[in-house]
Amino acid sequence: MLNNHTENSFAIDIDDTDKQLLRLLQTQARMSITELAERVNLSATPCARRIKRLEDSGIITGYHTQTDAQKLGYPLAVFIAISMDRHTADRFEHFEEKIQSFDELVSCSIVTGRTEDYLIKVRVRDMAHYEEFLLHRLNRIEGVAQVHTSFELREVFSRSVV
Structure with missing residues (x-):
């Protein structure tokens, strides 16, 4: 999914907790909401709300699988x-x-x-x-x-x- 221009192209305020969530999701997108919440010292519901806000604002544009091009035969x-x-x-x-x-x-x-x-x-x-x-x-x-x-x-x- 490539989304360079979102309809909500305005910048929203994100705090350190949002940044922590983004870093975690970028490296471990399959982590459960419960585990994410624990890692950023929130309960599950506020954590899920933050992630939804980041998705709705267009900051999170999708979830992707990273592959190893060399192992796939494209070195x-x-x-x-x-x-x-x-x-x-x-x-x-x-x-x-x-x-x-x-x-x-x-x-x-x-x-x-x-x-x-x-x-x-x-x-x-x-x-x-x-x-x-x-x-x-x-x-x-x-x-x-x-x-x-x-x-x-x-x-x-x-x-x-x-």
Whole structure:
């Protein structure tokens, strides 16, 4: 579930207990309400209310399973900077629609401060898989003018903001 723009896009006040709950849920989303409540020194009902408020406000956007890409056979992470041939809404919408259908895609962002327009991250099995992805799918999207590739040597860490 990808939800970058929520209808409730205003910031709500969160306190240290809310932050503790968010940290716990980010690392252990299957923890029961009772266990969460104990960990943040609340009873179950107020804890559940806080979580519901965080969900309703759009701070919690979903619950996800993290997987190990290497164990699933996708050890190679690739960052690809993409330049579009024209900067029009139609061109960008077309690209974004097409790119979402690629199973290898991990993330896609429009960026500024570079000559490229998009920065995507993909996971592939090996160099042959990357070559197929690049030449037969990515480069065939209408409007893709240039790509610059960087291979991830090692992810140092990845986390969500709390």
